Amino acid sequence: MTEPPSTAAISHEELQLAARNHAMPLEALRWDVTPIGLHYLLTHYDVPMLDPSAFRLEVDGHVERPLSLGIDDLRMRETVTSTVTMECAGNGRAGLAPRPVSQPWLLEAVGTGEWTGTPLRGLLADAGIRDGAVEVVFEGADRGVEGGEAQAYARSLPLADALAPEVLLAWGLNGHVLPPQHGFPLRLLVPGWYGMTSVKWLTRITVTTVPFTGYQNQESYRIRRDEDDPGVPVTRIAPRALMVPPGVPDFMTRRRFLPEGRVTVEGRAWSGRAPVVAVELGVDGEWIPARLERASGPFAWRRWTAEWDAAAGEHELSCRCRDEAGGEQPLEASWNVGGYANNAVQRVAVTVGGPA
């Protein structure tokens, strides 16, 4: 009943990426804050091993007073902790046909962290943004080759978005020092935006008077209909609901088995564009409303539950959400060259009354 996301086989290069870049197993949707090690990870190049005592963050460009700060300087500033859901822009890519060749995410490139850091806008105010500034560029310590260009990972934000009060420079995750793979010792955190925005291993912040033309803004992370389309930038997270696949899995096929009877199906739903206001559980194509719980913050996912009287046989479960801005999830994926922002509904094949 449920078809694999794509019938085309995965290449060796895609497998190399899938092995490096960790998805969040969907049963981890049970945790409101994703345990360290289960949050998704996408690393373009290598995880660098940085010495925090030698670390400096430079703030320069179109500012009155360029700054150079160590980690201790940052930790003495105003400190906040926010619960934020982050999702990779490529989540759902492997569900597209033809499948864009890159990190082949199925549906699990998501996670929620309790991030601790200092608001970016306070730092920018100290540096003094000069008239005529339009963007802020964030550069990480991770280097590699992409699209034939050697580069440090770098992304820009429009100035107004960089000044949003929720944007943090973070040094902590879930009450611990930031793990290396999440950007130790310092990362950007832009709540509501896809994860590529939240530059890890952050070492330089540059205020500019012209739009940034670096690879990750100009070439990558754009929604393009075809190779000739300049496209539009990938920005905020589209609405999505996911469920914990009920019952128990078959090791190899991951098909789910559960006994007959009433079962509570649970999951999480989020949108970076507006609060999630409704979730529905689909049972063999019929939609029933789910109960929604409060979120742990304006940028955190919401838990949802729905009761299902599971009768013996084969079933397909699905779920979808709607946000306050009217954003919904499509039943069928919308294709684009890079395979970004595919928020088509999740479908889970379930056998009720099977061997488990």
Added chain:
Amino acid sequence: MTEPPSTAAISHEELQLAARNHAMPLEALRWDVTPIGLHYLLTHYDVPMLDPSAFRLEVDGHVERPLSLGIDDLRMRETVTSTVTMECAGNGRAGLAPRPVSQPWLLEAVGTGEWTGTPLRGLLADAGIRDGAVEVVFEGADRGVEGGEAQAYARSLPLADALAPEVLLAWGLNGHVLPPQHGFPLRLLVPGWYGMTSVKWLTRITVTTVPFTGYQNQESYRIRRDEDDPGVPVTRIAPRALMVPPGVPDFMTRRRFLPEGRVTVEGRAWSGRAPVVAVELGVDGEWIPARLERASGPFAWRRWTAEWDAAAGEHELSCRCRDEAGGEQPLEASWNVGGYANNAVQRVAVTVGGPA
């Protein structure tokens, strides 16, 4: 120069497993103790969410005094911390041709933890092993379907191996409470053995008078020449050296680029059978000895380094180790049905003087 491990394309089912089961990116070989979240993970079924206050460990079977213990009972016992390298028995599987269909590991299913717990043999002594006992069966709380059988994950050890002083019941990792994905609240840890032995989410220990015939011992985790071969059990970790791929990667191909000149190539080497006594770095097929550093414990990997004068052009680096028992790594993989214990040498394609 370097060929992909297998030219056969990866199936959707293998991709589902690769997304769930986290490899350790090889640059994380730089850390002597693998940071939480970078250690490899192989979960047969789902990561369970267990309530530690309701948790009980039952010790039963062929013993004088069956025991039932909570986590606090265990924590009051003799407590030790050991640095232990763990590797999945299927590491290297994707390098076999034809590729056995299961979790498609390349080379990164490894990690080293500082595990805290109590020696198993003290607990077994308290329970009182009766004459005639031959094995100890360890059962986890994780359930699923495998080979058509509904089951809890369970594995046995011969009694003598279960009584080895290094075998622990562990509740801590790297100074933290055991993360859910590593077996919270309690797991078995059998240093030197492939990871399938170290049962996570451990809830029952049963001493038996007959060999265990459960799926994970009888059907899975055996070295078989063909489907009709009953095979021999997978036990201790075969010797392996891995390197941190030098230079920087191309995002998609993971090919490495570095400038001309002297470079220190580094990595780690381990064997569960005997101490590693030699490592060699291969440069375009010529082998040069590496320097070996001390291990953090008898079951932990050893760091190695070797200097290489990198000349412009295309090169293939490789590495291999030898243990005190004479165990070596083959240049070509040895095939078996389940794709276990493939410790053929790592090969890394490098471009010197490229775009980086």
